Amino acid sequence: MNRQEKERYLREYSILKSQGKPFFPYAVAKDSIMACITIFSIVMMSLVLGAELGPKADPTTTTYVPRPEWYFFFLFELLRVIKPAALVPLATIGIPTICMILLFLLPFYDRNPERRPERRPIATAAGVFTIIAIAYLTYLGAVAGSPTAIEMEPPAAVIAEGRETVEMFEEGKQVVAQSGCLGCHKIGENGNDGPGPPLTDIGKRLPRQAIARTLINPTSPMPAFTEVPPDQFDAMVEFLARLRGTSVNE
Numbered sequence: 320m321n322r323q324e325k326e327r328y329l330r331e332y333s334i335l336k337s338q339g340k341p342f343f344p345y346a347v348a349k350d351s352i353m354a355c356i357t358i359f360s361i362v363m364m365s366l367v368l369g370a371e372l373g374p375k376a377d378p379t380t381t382t383y384v385p386r387p388e389w390y391f392f393f394l395f396e397l398l399r400v401i402k403p404a405a406l407v408p409l410a411t412i413g414i415p416t417i418c419m420i421l422l423f424l425l426p427f428y429d430r431n432p433e434r435r436p437e438r439r440p441i442a443t444a445a446g447v448f449t450i451i452a453i454a455y456l457t458y459l460g461a462v463a464g465s466p467t468a469i470e471m472e473p474p475a476a477v478i479a480e481g482r483e484t485v486e487m488f489e490e491g492k493q494v495v496a497q498s499g500c501l502g503c504h505k506i507g508e509n510g511n512d513g514p515g516p517p518l519t520d521i522g523k524r525l526p527r528q529a530i531a532r533t534l535i536n537p538t539s540p541m542p543a544f545t546e547v548p549p550d551q552f553d554a555m556v557e558f559l560a561r562l563r564g565t566s567v568n569e
């Protein structure tokens with residue numbers, strides 16, 4: 320703002336101030352009335368429309384998928400994107416806190432009087448980037464598969480072999496989904512991409528015996544799965560050996 324602009328602004332301000340009304344009671348009264356109307360509307364809506372109740376909580380369920388409300392999907396996804404355990408506090412506390420502090424201090428570090436977005440390239444770019452990043456993370460969070468289920472139909476080759484093979488495939492899928500493999504491996508649309516490799520095409524990369532060996536004698540940090548009952552273990556190996564990449568869903 321140059322001197323001329325500043326003087327003009329001060330002149331206008333003093334005119335307005337001399338004709339103006341004091342904050343108390345005029346502005347205060349307006350605000351209070353609006354606040355009362357808002358509260359009254361909310362109370363009326365809760366009385367008339369009520370709030371929707373979900374199904375009763377079931378403490379015995381093992382298939383419950385904890386998911387945040389959609390407006391927290393971006394935070395939820397941020398946590399999934401940042402893998403190393405040491406960095407998890409950074410994702411959950413660090414980044415949101417840094418963003419809040421930056422926002423809070425905005426009037427102190429951004430003293431640019433310019434108001435047109437195109438004349439403030441850094442502020443505009445930062446704002447647009449934030450919106451795009453949150454939108455993208457929200458989208459990823461919305462389409463993320465469940466961490467305790469594998470949404471995958473038996474491939475045609477399995478169906479062709481008859482009911483027993485399909486049942487074995489389904490059982491193996493269930494065992495894998497509930498054994499915590501998805502915490503480290505991605506299978507189809509479910510699970511985390513790392514620290515282990517994706518298993519969507521593991522049947523193409525490793526023979527059956529090698530898959531079984533990996534489960535009994537894995538490389539750290541993968542835990543050994545020697546406690547699994549033999550029939551469930553076989554089903555798990557059968558399921559994994561049938562994973563042949565994208566053709567699984569054809």
Ligand code: HEC
Pocket residue numbers: 495498499500501502503504514515516518521524525530533534538539540541542544559
């Ligand atoms: C704590 C994380 C973790 C868990 C849980 C885990 N894995 Fe792994 N898995 C790994 C890592 C890391 C590797 C890669 C090891 C290496 O570098 O050889 C791996 C490798 C594998 C491989 C060999 C992949 C290849 O391309 O050679 C298979 C198969 C496998 N895991 C299956 C499973 C199954 C099935 C489960 C669940 C029953 C499971 N994993 C649970 C971390 C894990």
